Amino acid sequence: MKLIDLSLGVAPGMVVWPGNPAVSLEPVLSLARGDAANVSRLTLGTHTGTHVDAPRHFLPGGTDAASLSLEAMVGECEVWDLTGVDSLIEPRHLAGRSLPRRLLFKTRNSELWRRGEPFRRDFVSVGEAAARRLAEGGVALVGVDYLSVEAFGSREHxxxxxxxxxxxxxxxxxxxxxxAPGRYRLVCLPLPLVGADGAPARAVLWEEG
Ligand SMILES: [Zn+2]
Incomplete structure (x- = not known):
């Protein structure tokens, strides 16, 4: 079984959302200094790299990252090719196909990672009307290939x-x-961060056999 890792490496200097904490990894115990082991202190935001949002990210009183449904994040999944979308994913981009339970949008954003670009504001995002369509269509998980599902500068979110x-x-x-766009199995396992508004995750796909 060939696993496809969809996750961004977590490292100091990686691209983070403007205003979010930078990643740092500092030695606390060190073999080179005579300690019994290497142990580091990791500092990062809850929305660093590949991550999930918990309801309380935007909803007061919403549930936390540790309470997210594992069933929603594991199982059959489709990757749709939306590389032709210029800026906003709209209902017309979802039309004519039945919505799967787990849906990942492959857009031109993924090229930004490949090219190692710094943060870009002009990434492809999901518009409000398309979000409503996904929510009403019974989608359990939606995945995007940039740091937010929503356009930069949104006020209402x-x-x-x-x-x-x-x-x-x-x-x-x-x-x-x-x-490649197609049908897969997805496993996305965020850290069970109790009380948190989001959590870094490892996400992998494999082809259905
Ligand atoms: Zn988000």
Whole structure:
């Protein structure tokens, strides 16, 4: 079984959302200094790299990252080719196909990871109307290949709110550059961070056999 890793490496200097904490990894115990082991202190935001959003990210009183449904994040999954979308994913991009339970959008964003670009504001995002369509269509998980499902500079955060209020798991920061559109199995396991508004995750696909 060939696993396809969709996860961004977590490292100091990696691209993070403007205003979010930078990643640091510092030695606390060190073999070179005579300690019994190497042990490090990791500092990172809850929305670093490949990660999931919990309802409380935007909904006051919403549930936390540790309470997200594992069933929503494991199972059959489709990767759709939306590389032709210029900026906003709209309902017309979802039309004519039945919505799967888990859906990942491959867009031109994945090329940004491949090229090692710094943060870009002009990434492809999911519009409010498309988010409503996904929520009403019974999608349990939606995945995107940049650090937010929502356009940069959104004030109302309607896309996040639509999805989170409907219980849809939002998986962000995927790298789909090496993934062909099609049907797969997905395993996405975020850290069970109690009380947190999001959590870094490892996400892998494999082809259905
Ligand atoms: Zn988000």
């Amino acid at each position: 309607a896309t996040h709110r639509q999805l989170l209020a409907a219980g849809v798991v939002i998986l962000e920061g995927l790298n789909l550059a090496e993934v």
